[in-house]
Amino acid sequence: MAEQSFRDLKRSALQKYFNKMNSQQKKAVFTVNGPVLVLAGAGSGKTTVIVNRIANMINFGDAYHNETSKASEDEINFLSDYIDGKTDDIAKLKDIIAVSPVKPWNILAITFTNKAAGELRTRLSNILGEDDAREINAATFHSACVRILRREIDKLGYSNSFTIYDSDDSQRVIKSCLSDLNVSEQQFPPKAILSSISKAKDNMLFPEDIEASVGGDFRKSIISKVYTEYQKRLKNSNALDFDDIIMLTVQLFIDFPDVLEYYQNRYRYILVDEYQDTNHAQFKLVSLLASEHNNLCVVGDDDQSIYKFRGATIENILNFENQFENTVVIHLEQNYRSTQRILNTANSIIKNNQGRKPKTLWTDGELGDKTVVYKAQDEMDEAKFIAKTILDNVKHGGKFNDNVVLYRMNAQSNIIERAFVQSGIPYRVLGGLKFFDRKEIKDVLAYLAVINNNNDMLRLKRIINEPKRGLGESTLTMLEEITMDLNISPLEAMRNAADYPVLSKKASVLKSLAKMFDTLSDLSKTLPLDKLLDELLDKSGYREYLKSLGDDGINRLENINELKSTMISYANEAEEPSLSSFLEEISLYTDVDKLDEFVDAVYMMTIHSSKGLEFPNVFVVGMEEGIFPSSRTFESEDEIEEERRLAYVAFTRAQKRLYLSNAAQRMLFGTTSRNFPSRFIKEIEPDLIEKIDNTVKATTGAIAVTTVSSIPLQKQIAKIKSNEPSKQPVEIDFAEGDRVKHNIFGEGTVISVRKMANDAMLEVDFDKVGTKKLMANFAKINKIDNN
């Protein structure tokens, strides 16, 4: 009897502890052991579930389901008191009910982006406290694998100090392979080859596997040859591409069971977010790791799988229950984001997909407005409509950043930008040229890569003649040949350039360049990173060179300064800052998190990059057959389904209002075409829609004047910028004495503010960790309101 009531009390206490969650969410939180599949619809509080589940594991272990424990009268009284709200002594609660609580370091939580990993860490830290949170390995697939490979990769014949090539680096290697193998780039575009290789690696196929499957296929035989050569070169340069990071970790686990066993015991509890986006190699990785303890929880939404083209296999989530015996499946269908009408709109289209697990999002909240479907005369009219509607929304008390414009492809942003420029609407375009893709940033990073690793031929090639040093194609080829033939580092060859007749003409330049790298390599051991960067810019002449470029050069120098800020905040936050670890962090970093809640501007982005975000008002433009769905997907039902999921993702970003638009006539890539309205519009139940047809007015003569200036966008922007009194300084409103909160360091008081470039260096006395210097714009730091 006592046991029975203890179990019920224990459960009630846990229910109370997690009382902010709905019953399905709680089910996910309490199911700690064994395989768990959480099908988390859009806006269903997925991250909250993940965070609370981990908190439950660490605080209470398997308390909810465990049947064996018993309790004293005293303890039973305490539980009753806790449930009645008479006490909130959590430490005592843990003491009484916890059953084999999980050690934080036994948990591996995998996400897809660094941003998601960072958010997860912050939220874990808030709920569990920093000490426990720090011990949890919350990382991306790639960074988790890199950590493993740094320790173990020598077993696969690589050196542990390998470098990581980004897709740009990879493409350069491919191009150089193609030219050496005499394969024409026209016939075999490097991009296509690279994606074939990537696909192979996603499926754990090594060059020899591809070679074995060539048969009589000419195309395949070429790909196989290039793949073999490409992989050879990567290995010679001791480099891994993004796909290698996963593939080689899996291979390591397959080849070395003792290594696998070590990590199985290390990570007894595994959690994977966005599981619908995993590829085969990632599936393999996770199943190997989980196969001993079988505590694998995956969270995802098959309806939001939109990365098939990148190798994601939706089957991973659809088949999870078959692959892992006794899986507990939990559906999260209550939505906390959108109005019921928006959810109905989304539901009404997604139910047309065959390959999905049936589910229906619902909300407790309001019904909301109907979805507006605007039929424009052409793309300018569409853009004007959006601009006008946003201005309207703002006039009625909204903010610009309540609005987002989503499109199928980046090329569609241009015309809307123009309309915004003309209407004076502030906007930000996400995507496009990324910060770390800028030439000057890549150049500087290439310098640093060579300083860090003298063997990095690829990076050396990039900057050997940047700024111009008279070292051209021919010198480079010679240098590379000598390096390969004699198996020495390129710097070694450069130091002794005079000894090689083919290099003798350029010997002095090469020698002094080698000397410069030697000096910088030495300095790198003692100097802080930002100082090293300064030295590098001066000694290499790169700063001089940029200055000589005029305005554009100044701009680029500013970008380099931004990199410097990154270095400073890295140095502040890293436990053991070093050049190599900085480069590693950078190599796995992309700037998806440029979205800044504090800038009041309309955001524009592709639907793909909007996944995971939410906005009050969402505009989805170009809802036309041929554009969305893209004409390239017409033939295959599978691909149409992926487009439909994309539409579902787009619609479910909206909290309050959803606007869909299409144009009767549209100019794209220089040619005008007439597209039918998207099938996805037709799939929406008619009574969910409010139609506005601007093409009708046009035929009756009342033509809305919708001229959008034909001056090229960049010039228009430049003109507006030059009219501005000064380049708008980034708003830095930190002052001495302000209370601030930082993601990692917690709360503190600003003790000094020093303005720099377009940023400010803050010195903050943190309550817990003491004084730190941070860059205002780069560090994730916010002011706390005093009222």
Add this chain to the structure above:
DNA sequence: CGCACATAGATTTTT
């Protein structure tokens, strides 16, 4: 070697 001009190619891209 460096610049001016021509030309292809243009879904989507968490690392």
Add this chain to the structure above:
DNA sequence: TCTATGTGCG
């Protein structure tokens, strides 16, 4: 239509 690349000349 735009823009990132490649080629040919000075």
